[in-house]
Amino acid sequence: MSVMPLLETELDPDPFVQFDRWFEDAKGAGIAMPEAMTVSTSALDGEVSSRVCLLKSCDHRGFVFFTNYCSRKGKQIHDNPRASLVFWWQSLERQVRIEGAVVKTTEEESDEYFATRPRGSQLGAWASEQSRVLAGRGALDGRFEELSTTYHDVVIPRPPHWGGYRVIPLLLEFWQGRTDRLHDRFQYRLRNDVKDWVVERLSP
Numbered sequence: 001m002s003v004m005p006l007l008e009t010e011l012d013p014d015p016f017v018q019f020d021r022w023f024e025d026a027k028g029a030g031i032a033m034p035e036a037m038t039v040s041t042s043a044l045d046g047e048v049s050s051r052v053c054l055l056k057s058c059d060h061r062g063f064v065f066f067t068n069y070c071s072r073k074g075k076q077i078h079d080n081p082r083a084s085l086v087f088w089w090q091s092l093e094r095q096v097r098i099e100g101a102v103v104k105t106t107e108e109e110s111d112e113y114f115a116t117r118p119r120g121s122q123l124g125a126w127a128s129e130q131s132r133v134l135a136g137r138g139a140l141d142g143r144f145e146e147l148s149t150t151y152h153d154v155v156i157p158r159p160p161h162w163g164g165y166r167v168i169p170l171l172l173e174f175w176q177g178r179t180d181r182l183h184d185r186f187q188y189r190l191r192n193d194v195k196d197w198v199v200e201r202l203s204p
């Protein structure tokens with residue numbers, strides 16, 4: 001797909017519909033892992049950290065990814081339940097930024113997704129104390145082997161420290177690259193925290 005301008009008249013008033021449209025475009029354009037997004041979180045003392053996670057679902061309730069609740073990001077989200085997400089779809093010259101509040105998905109939602117994961121990934125979720133310092137690779141592999149024996153031939157339950165986060169957006173920005181750095185940028189922000197989106201063009 002060739003790069004197109006982003007016009008006011010083509011924007012959907014609903015940012016979730018707009019996201020869905022661009023996400024479908026990214027998949028259609030053959031972009032590798034269009035669901036990969038940078039997730040930024042911060043601690044109460046102002047420390048900020050970012051990492052890539054995979055978007056697993058998106059609807060009017062928000063943007064969902066799964067992780068270890070005891071990881072560095074999990075601890076930061078616990079202390080400061082806000083996050084920022086960024087998608088970059090290179091061949092389309094499109095960026096989407098999302099900022100908002102973070103809540104855990106329900107236990108049922110996390111169970112349901114965990115059950116769809118390959119057994120190796122399920123065991124990995126048990127084996128890895130994500131973000132903790134490891135004495136060596138052997139410690140991780142050994143733990144994985146032990147768990148493979150423990151859970152041989154039985155359904156692997158979801159670890160209690162593993163599950164989803166839903167980012168509930170308060171602000172979204174759709175960025176379309178244009179020539180001469182005169183890019184199109186549209187921001188959706190929630191007016192007075194009611195479900196009423198104000199759309200504004202931003203200077204590039």
Ligand SMILES: Cc1cc2nc3c(=O)[nH]c(=O)nc-3n(C[C@H](O)[C@H](O)[C@H](O)COP(=O)(O)O)c2cc1C
Nearest residue numbers: 036051052053054065066067068071072073074131
């Ligand atoms: C393409 C890609 C996808 C990833 N997806 C996830 C994910 O969905 N969930 C996750 O916990 N980590 C994912 N990771 C690993 C994270 O980037 C990160 O290393 C890990 O979550 C630990 O982050 P933290 O120590 O800041 O909590 C992914 C990494 C890459 C490169």
